[in-house]
Amino acid sequence: xxxxxxHPLPIRIWHWINAFIVIVLxxxxxxxxxxxxxxxxxxxxxxxxxxxxxYAMTISFLFWFFYYMIxxxxxKHYLLKITDIKAIPNQVKYYMYGIFKGKKNPHTxxxxxxxxxxxKITYATIxxxxxxxxxxTGILFSDILYFFTWINVIGGLRVLDAIHVISAYIFxxxxxxxxxxxxxxxxxxxxxxxxxxxxED
Amino acid sequence: xxxxxxxTVCLLFTAFIFxxxxxxxxxxxxxxxxxHEKFTGFNHGKANCNECHRDITSIPHDEKLKKPLCxxxxxxxxxxxxxxxxxFKKINCKDCHNTHFLxxxxxxxxxxxxxxTHKTLPAKEKHLNAVDCxxxxxxxxxxxxxxxxxxxxxxxxxxxxxxxxxxxxxxxxEWDILLNTINKELKGKTEIIKNYDIKTDNPHIVNKKSVxxxxxxxxxxxxxxxxxxxxxxxxxxxxxxxxxFVHELPSIEDYKKTIxxxxxxxxxxxxxxxxxxxxxxxxxxxxxxxxxxKKTAHAKDGATKCTDCHNPHKIKTYKELSASExxxxxxRCHKDYIDKHKWLPNTVLHxxxxxxxxxxxxxxxxxxxxxxxVKGEKDTKALSYVDFEKIFGSKADIGNxxxxxxxxxxxxxxxxxxxxxxxxxxxxxxxxxxxxxxxxVHHNYSEKNLKSKVCTECHMTDAPFYNYMYLAxxxxxxxxxxxxxxxxxxxxxxxxxxxxxxxxxxxIKHDDIxxxxxADFREKPKILKELGFKLIDFMGITIIFFIFxxxxxxxxxxxxxxx
Numbered sequence: 001x002x003x004x005x006x007h008p009l010p011i012r013i014w015h016w017i018n019a020f021i022v023i024v025l026x027x028x029x030x031x032x033x034x035x036x037x038x039x040x041x042x043x044x045x046x047x048x049x050x051x052x053x054x055y056a057m058t059i060s061f062l063f064w065f066f067y068y069m070i071x072x073x074x075x076k077h078y079l080l081k082i083t084d085i086k087a088i089p090n091q092v093k094y095y096m097y098g099i100f101k102g103k104k105n106p107h108t109x110x111x112x113x114x115x116x117x118x119x120k121i122t123y124a125t126i127x128x129x130x131x132x133x134x135x136x137t138g139i140l141f142s143d144i145l146y147f148f149t150w151i152n153v154i155g156g157l158r159v160l161d162a163i164h165v166i167s168a169y170i171f172x173x174x175x176x177x178x179x180x181x182x183x184x185x186x187x188x189x190x191x192x193x194x195x196x197x198x199x200e201d
Numbered sequence: 202x203x204x205x206x207x208x209t210v211c212l213l214f215t216a217f218i219f220x221x222x223x224x225x226x227x228x229x230x231x232x233x234x235x236x237h238e239k240f241t242g243f244n245h246g247k248a249n250c251n252e253c254h255r256d257i258t259s260i261p262h263d264e265k266l267k268k269p270l271c272x273x274x275x276x277x278x279x280x281x282x283x284x285x286x287x288x289f290k291k292i293n294c295k296d297c298h299n300t301h302f303l304x305x306x307x308x309x310x311x312x313x314x315x316x317x318t319h320k321t322l323p324a325k326e327k328h329l330n331a332v333d334c335x336x337x338x339x340x341x342x343x344x345x346x347x348x349x350x351x352x353x354x355x356x357x358x359x360x361x362x363x364x365x366x367x368x369x370x371x372x373x374x375e376w377d378i379l380l381n382t383i384n385k386e387l388k389g390k391t392e393i394i395k396n397y398d399i400k401t402d403n404p405h406i407v408n409k410k411s412v413x414x415x416x417x418x419x420x421x422x423x424x425x426x427x428x429x430x431x432x433x434x435x436x437x438x439x440x441x442x443x444x445x446f447v448h449e450l451p452s453i454e455d456y457k458k459t460i461x462x463x464x465x466x467x468x469x470x471x472x473x474x475x476x477x478x479x480x481x482x483x484x485x486x487x488x489x490x491x492x493x494x495k496k497t498a499h500a501k502d503g504a505t506k507c508t509d510c511h512n513p514h515k516i517k518t519y520k521e522l523s524a525s526e527x528x529x530x531x532x533r534c535h536k537d538y539i540d541k542h543k544w545l546p547n548t549v550l551h552x553x554x555x556x557x558x559x560x561x562x563x564x565x566x567x568x569x570x571x572x573x574x575v576k577g578e579k580d581t582k583a584l585s586y587v588d589f590e591k592i593f594g595s596k597a598d599i600g601n602x603x604x605x606x607x608x609x610x611x612x613x614x615x616x617x618x619x620x621x622x623x624x625x626x627x628x629x630x631x632x633x634x635x636x637x638x639x640x641x642v643h644h645n646y647s648e649k650n651l652k653s654k655v656c657t658e659c660h661m662t663d664a665p666f667y668n669y670m671y672l673a674x675x676x677x678x679x680x681x682x683x684x685x686x687x688x689x690x691x692x693x694x695x696x697x698x699x700x701x702x703x704x705x706x707x708x709i710k711h712d713d714i715x716x717x718x719x720a721d722f723r724e725k726p727k728i729l730k731e732l733g734f735k736l737i738d739f740m741g742i743t744i745i746f747f748i749f750x751x752x753x754x755x756x757x758x759x760x761x762x763x764x
Contacts, residue, residue: 166737177748
């Protein structure tokens with residue numbers, strides 16, 4: 001294989017499983033939020049799919065979290081270093097201008113530092129803030145009476161719903177941008193290919 | 202001089218004390234028992250012989266002695282006893298109490314009244330087993346119920362499973378669930394021990410006439426407090442609604458306050474014989490309802506009579522019953538309603554806010570009812586008319602006070618202002634509670650198997666009840682329902698409106714977006730404020746739109762600049 005090996009197998013498998021879970025959750029979530037959109041015929045089954053895929057997402061998150069905890073990937077790939085912060089303007093300039101001119105990406109992914117500064121910020125926010133928040137609020141929704149006191153501490157069902165839905169919107173924003181930016185590699189499919197084979201061109 | 206007089210008084214007082222002591226202590230118990238052997242080992246508290254037989258000053262004593270008077274010592278008891286039926290019948294203390302051996306031959310009610318028939322007492326055996334004579338014939342002042350369930354060594358009942366809403370009180374529905382669990386898990390191998398503990402003021406006040414049924418079986422009856430004790434692997438206790446075990450019964454006074462009583466219907470209008478009231482009696486006035494009802498599954502072959510569901514003696518009209526109280530009407534027969542609805546996510550939660558007919562009687566009109574309540578540490582208590590009377594006086598029209606602009610609709614600002622002013626006046630945490638209720642009943646409840654898609658009937662932005670929202674205010678006689686403006690739900694602060702969230706009210710509608718863009722520029726902030734939680738969708742959709750626009754521009758630039 002050509003290129004640098006940056007995505008280890010467990011993370012590649014996790015990525016695609018998680019992607020599937022997130023997409024199912026977004027589709028079912030969309031129908032839950034807007035019942036007029038009838039993707040599945042039975043609304044109740046939508047609730048159940050959303051609920052069990054939600055549990056699956058929690059497990060998937062825990063796998064990702066402990067994988068990086070054990071392999072020490074957080075420090076390598078997610079911790080924002082001073083050099084990263086200094087590199088942000090260049091990175092923005094690249095996406096806003098350089099890319100059109102066919103310039104080279106200022107960040108070269110390596111096995112020990114696979115994300116650029118902006119990726120680090122985005123992925124860490126999504127994975128370490130919004131995934132736990134959306135999973136936790138979702139679990140509270142799974143048996144409202146059972147978690148009644150917890151929900152009241154948060155401020156009631158409407159606040160819980162608001163937190164869950166805001167996080168869901170952020171996931172949608174993220175996903176759209178993520179999908180588009182996956183086409184910004186050397187070739188349109190380069191990034192996607194590397195997430196399958198592990199090797200970045 | 203004063204000094205001398207003081208000494209004289211002291212001497213006289215000491216002499217008096219000594220005389221008394223000598224006169225009591227002069228005869229020793231042993232001396233008496235020398236002759237009166239049969240009283241050896243007598244016991245009347247710590248009293249000596251001479252304390253009751255006061256006229257004995259020396260031994261041998263006079264043959265004719267006065268009879269000792271109990272009330273010399275037991276004066277308060279005697280005062281009570283004088284008011285008792287036994288006193289009127291000239292029954293003395295000694296007829297019941299053995300004065301020399303207090304614990305011997307002590308007579309209880311049954312000694313004199315062995316075969317009381319209690320002919321008119323309903324559920325005779327139940328009553329006689331549960332409580333003693335004094336409960337009804339004495340002067341009871343407080344009653345507690347203790348319910349004990351032994352589950353053996355199994356740990357099948359857990360606190361969090363039975364107190365599903367965590368309010369530290371087991372209500373009718375939760376008790377039903379508990380009974381179901383016991384039947385299922387323990388297969389009837391356990392016994393539910395019910396102990397009705399009644400404190401009487403003084404057992405010496407006894408009346409022939411018993412207290413009326415309403416003494417216990419009324420809203421403010423004797424049993425105010427009940428405790429459920431579950432003994433399993435771990436033992437735990439929790440409060441339980443005493444009305445589950447001592448239910449309410451009608452009384453003439455209460456009947457006058459019912460809708461039937463108010464309309465001048467007297468007992469004999471319905472109770473034409475000693476037979477139970479039949480449907481024919483009801484249909485004299487409610488023919489139109491009966492026409493609908495007779496065609497339904499309930500009425501088939503006379504299976505369910507009107508009175509099986511309706512209690513004409515209830516003060517509360519059907520309109521005034523809360524959702525969970527209405528569920529209990531159906532649950533009298535449909536006891537397995539929780540199990541049957543296991544397919545429904547959050548089953549118990551649904552039954553807290555919904556009544557059966559909101560789904561099973563599709564032709565009924567549904568509405569959303571709001572009421573004002575005080576949030577306590579453990580539970581939320583609805584504000585009653587008395588509470589309002591205390592604050593505003595008996596002449597004030599509360600409807601007008603809330604609806605300050607007089608448009609006969611309550612807006613968000615009006616409600617917030619009213620709740621805040623109540624909070625200041627009561628110095629308590631006043632909140633708005635809500636439930637979905639049928640406002641206009643259609644008596645066809647034959648709809649069954651509604652599993653498919655039924656969720657979206659309510660969990661929709663255009664669910665039927667959003668068009669019928671009312672604030673229910675308690676009045677001196679009945680309830681006042683004031684319409685509430687539809688936009689209230691999405692914007693009202695969570696601090697005053699806590700419990701209801703059926704998702705639909707916080708989702709944005711096409712009409713909302715249209716209204717925002719069509720509105721005058723000055724009106725826009727107000728519309729945004731009223732959107733409340735709907736702003737989440739509004740912002741979300743807007744941002745998605747901008748993201749797509751940004752990506753489109755980026756793609757275009759990629760193509761154009763490369764060329």
